[in-house]
Amino acid sequence: MPKNKNAFSFAGRRTGRRTGSRTGGPGSALAAWRxxxxxxxxxxxxxxxxxxxxVTEARPGRLRFGAIGTGTRLAFPQGTVFGEPWIRLGAHCxxxxxxxxxxxxxxxLDLGPEPILCIGDGVVLGRGSHVIADTSVTIGDDCYFGPHVYxxxxxxxxxxxxxxxxKQWPRMEPVEIGPGCWIGTNAVILPGARIGRNVVVAAGSVVRGEVPDHAVVAGAPARVVRTWDAEQGWQPPLRTPAPVPIPEGVTPEELRALAELAEHLKAAENSPAAGQQPQG
Incomplete structure (x- = not known):
């Protein structure tokens, strides 16, 4: 038995001889192109x-939502959707x-004259998320959900x-999520939750009860780990500086030029010549 031979490559060579093609030959090139x-x-x-x-306002397909705003888009494939006459989607979601x-x-089911699930304008729901509204669920404007939020x-x-x-009859309580919130990946929002404005829910958190405005919650069950005060700011203080917003009027070309300049400066700082002292 030959030594240091790979069984797979050996089998491949045998197959190639049977088909009349070799690695790099016309047959293999045609197969790769195909x-x-x-x-x-x-x-x-x-x-x-x-x-x-x-699914959009202009092309709802089989889904007949109570309302679907301008610019809203449900990516394909959709998950389970039912009770859509009692679901209202805002604009640009x-x-x-x-x-x-x-x-x-x-x-x-006939759920009456009022909507059950209301989603505001500018809401983003990440891939694989679930919003289950057996009684009232309200999501405010400009909320962003990571993937797989429940x-x-x-x-x-x-x-x-x-x-x-x-088989036991479930308990139902309304859920309300205020505007401007960020809900992290795999977070769970339980019945009866009341989440305030501009709240951050850390990934994997399980939220129940009330959460005040401008707070950060984390854990299972979630607890408040940071709050914002008008006089003292965030407490405890943030560990990283706030991002610098892009000034108005800056064009994409100018941003690319600045990025290239930053790369050149970084490369110059890391070059061997940067650490040499002038002779004389």
Missing amino acids: RRAVTRAVHAGWRWVQGAGA VIGEQVTLTAGLMPD VTSTNHSYDDPTTPVG
Whole structure:
């Protein structure tokens, strides 16, 4: 038995001899070209499907929301969506792929004249998030959700120890998320939560109860770890300086030129000649 031979490469050479092609030969080059062509075609087809399957005000498809604002887009593929007549989406919202939006315990229920799930203007819901509104859920303007956030107005009850938990009637409490909030990846917002304005919910947090305006909460269950005071600012103080906003009127070309200049300066500082002292 030959030594230091790779079984896979050996099998590949045998296959190549059987098909009459060798590595780098016309047959393998044609096969590689075909694979690239198929890959490009699949990607192009999927982009077309994503565009055609997206839901907008002008192209709602099968979904008949109570309202869907101008510029709002639900990416394709959508998650589970039902009770849409009782769901109102504001303007310029971005709803990521596989986002679940439901109103009511199950489809085809008559939930009355008022909306159940209300999402404000400029809201972003990250990929794979769930918003379950069996009773009122309100999300304020300009809220941003990371991927896989779970918001629910319903919780299982387990009062009767002899009945399976899933068969017991659940408890429902309204949920309200104020405007301007950031909800981190994998956060869970439980029934009865009242989250104030411009609140940061750390990734993986489990929020219940009330959260004041301008606070940062973290943990499971979540607790307030930082608050903002009009006189003292953030307490405890922020560990990093505030980002410097881009001045008005700056063009993309000027930003690119500044970035290139910063790279050149950094390279000059790190060059060996930068540490040499002048002779004389």
